[in-house]
Amino acid sequence: MDDNKIKISIRNLYKVFGDNPEVALQQVKEGMSKSELLEKHNHVLGLNDINVDVLAGKTTVIMGLSGSGKSTLIRHLNRLIEPTAGEVWVEGENILEFNEAQLRQLRQHRMSMVFQKFALLPHRTVLQNAGLAPSIDGQSERKYADEARRWLDRVGLQGQSDQYPHQLSGGMQQRVGIARALTSNSDIMLMDEAFSALDPLIRTDMQNLLNALQTELRKTVVFITHDLDEALKLADHLVILKDGFVVQQGEPQHILLNPADPYIEDFVSDINRARVLRVRSVMKKTPDAPGERAGEIDHDDTLESVIALSEGDTALSYRVMKDGAPVGVLDMRKLVRALVPSQQSDDPESARLGG
């Protein structure tokens, strides 16, 4: 399937911060932990043996708490940070072997980036900011203006092109940031906590905007966040980082239903599961669904919508449809059971702070 083509592939990536990372790396490979490394060698282990495949046209969300190495990881994808060891393959090329010109080419045309603090150029207008990529390429403002204006319109900034960034609100500034990334026409968009600095309502707006853009443009998005709700809303593929290594990765629904360790259990324990879980994750798979059913539901519906449909009656069961064909059945009882996390730690709050 063309859909599952791997766009970026990260292989055995290590990053150690300190004066002598090579020596420290040896220790890490022999199994030294992050805290021990810091104590004994005064080196910080940023990333520990990361292996992630980013699929083309999908949104891959890398989630972790602060200090988990997620911002370090995303900066390896365009080599804003050089790794200590490992490989990063983009469309079949190992970008760690790129020379400076190739790397600039990659950053100009194949990868764009959206930043947590927007990072717009304060002395340039919104239009000039949106057209940063073509202007770096040497195009005049007149030449790139149409393209830049088109994307500014698309992200909802009609008629603002002559303003300066400081005249806009935070949410609007980040829209400029997204327009800037889109104007570069690159396939890959790196988003580093792009919505974390915005207030909740605007953040929801921006998430919806990104989802809408994604269904339309199908870019390869790598999104960093510390917010599980945001991660679940955006992710096709979810990677959870802790202390620089990957704790669990996979389809968000799957992670939610099968957390691999207590760390993730704590993470997922206070999520509104009815809103996040989809019918396809909890249904019983069977192509033929004989017998009397209360109705038909789509495999991608949220459990919340099914509960609303059933009006709280747990005796019902529904036929699940995908593209017009039945793919399974869903008992309301099973649905209700899925709403309760399998296990819960005694004190999730302290565990979260400790991580």
Add this chain to the structure above:
Amino acid sequence: MCLNEGCMATYDFLFDWMGLRNWCGDSGDDGGGMTSMSQLLAETSGEDVDVSPWETPFPSMDALHEACPSFPQSRELTSGLEEGFLSIKDSLKVVVDPLTQPLSWALNEALWIMQTVPWFIMIPLLMLIAWSVARSLKLVGLVAICFGFLGFVDYYVYTMQTLAIIFVCALTCVLFGVPIGIAMSRSDRVQRTMIPILDMLQTLPPFVYLIPLIFLFSVTEPKLYGIAIILYAIVPVVRLTDLGIRLVDPDVTEAADAFGMTKRQKLFNVQIPLALPNIMAGVNQTIMMSLAMVVIASLVSAPGLGVLVLRGIRSLELGVGLLSGLGIVLLAIILDRVTKAALARINISQSR
């Protein structure tokens, strides 16, 4: 003090201990031959006093010389420095003279232009410059009033001379200072080597610069005071350019990198524009310091208001001294306000 054998200068033991007595010559048994000044003095006073520990002299060059005649005296150090400087002076001049000649030309040209253009063109021209830089009618009025006053009291020519020197020197400072500042901001090693030099330039009393320059160039050459002013005034623009570029928001420079800017694009499209408020503050300081130095430089024939101040001091003409002092203050106010207004305009256009 040391009259007889057995009586020794305080630090004799040092040279004995280090085994340098032979190198010193025979100061230890100074029986017949030459007598030193102190010995003669001691002889005439006729007494042989024991030195109490309280009066132990500091082991200075002169004190050590007393114990060991081969050890140089301090005046030999200063004369040595002087001779050393004089001996390299000619070869130094071969290099420095042609390099600095353009400065002499520029100063001569600027002085000639400022004095030749008639006042009824020059004053409106200066007002126009003030307007284009500051966009403030109030400031243009201030410029007109100040120059009008200075012309009225017959200091017009002196003012123009001072202004011409400041223009040339401040411009040269910016021309060299900004690139030096950029180089400092890009490399920690350059910064480490430059900072002590800047510290020295800033703390040396301004008069001290003049001394080697007087030896190097003839006093009639304008570059003599030009170099002194530039050395003194270049420091703030260098420092603030370095600081300004280092203070540019790292998020923004990271974005510039992430979108594939070359180093040169990043410098000219991001770092310099964002550092401009700081650089302009440096330019303002540089102009103010050139003004301070141009007064001192009148000691080495720099024309302008400084000459009048000097006349006030030398021949105790109180009135001349006060009035020319006031002229310098007015000039300082104008230059400061105009550059600050320019700075404020930059700040508004890119406030975040």
